[in-house]
Amino acid sequence: MDIKAYIESGILELYVAGTLSEKENQEVYELIQQHPEILQEVLEIEAAVVKLTAAVSPHAIDFESFKEKLNTDTKVVDLKPRKPNWISYTGWAASVLLAGGLLWTLNNKNKVEEELQTVSTEKQYLEIQIEEARGDLAATKNLLDAIRNKDIIAVPLGGQGDYAATYAKVYWNKADDTIYLDGEGLPNAPEGKVWQVWSLTLNPLTPTSLGTIDDFNTDDNKIFTIANANESQAFGITLEPAGGSESPTMEQLYTLGVVASAP
Structure with missing residues (x-):
C-alpha cells in the first residue's frame, strides 16, 4: 500500500469531517491501527480543525465608532455583524469529537490488551510456582521416606x-x-x-x-x-x-x- 498516496488522496480529511460511509470509516479506522503514519496524519488534521474552529468566532462590530471615523459627507451603508455559519463549525466540532472518540477507543483497546497480557503472564508464573512447589513437596516426601527407612x-x-x-x-x-x-x-x-x-x-x-x-x-x-x-x-x-x-x-x-x- 502506498501510504503517501493514500494520505494525499484527501480521504483522511473526509474521515475527520465525518462524511464517509460507515464502511469507509471502518476501513480508515483499521488502517489507523496498522500504520502509525496514517494515525499521525489524522492527529494533525484534527489539530488543524480545532485551531481553525477556535480562530473563527463571531465578533461584534462597533458600528458607531467606525462611523465617526468616516467623512460625514460620505454615504455609509448600515453594516451588521455577519453571523458565522455555526452549522459548519458544529459539524467540524462533531467530527473532532468523533475522531477523538475513536482514538480514545483505540488507546483503551491497547490498554485492555496489555492488561490481559499481564494477567496471562502472571497466571503462567503462578502455575510455574505451583508446579515447583508440588515438585519440592514430592522431593521432600521422597527424602523423608529415605531417611526414615528402617535399614538406614x-x-x-x-x-x-x-x-x-x-x-x-x-x-x-x-x-x-x-x-x-x-x-x-x-x-x-x-x-x-x-x-x-x-x-x-x-x-x-x-x-x-x-x-x-x-x-x-x-x-x-x-x-x-x-x-x-x-x-x-x-x-x-x-x-x-x-x-x-x-x-x-x-x-x-x-x-x-x-x-x-x-x-
Missing part, C-alpha cells in the same frame, strides 16, 4: 578442633549405595572454597573423595544426595580449594563421624 544408618558428624561448633549428619542407605548429607551445621563456604565429603576406612586410614558440594551456599535445605559404593567406616568433611583436593586437608577438617557398626 545414621552417622552423626561432630565438630573437630577449632571447628567444634560445627556439625553434620549422614544417612547411609547401603541397599542403594546412597548417603544423604545434612549439612545444616556447616557455615557457608568462603569465596574460592568448597566443602568436600570423604569416605574413610580406619585401618589403615584411607580417605576416598565422595565429591565436592559446589552449590552448598545457594541450597536452601542443606541436604545433599551423594553416591557412596564404598565400605565406609567413617565420614568426614573438609574445606578445600574450589575444584576439590585429591586428599583431605587435615587442618581444614571440620566434622568427622564413625559408623557405629565399624570395628
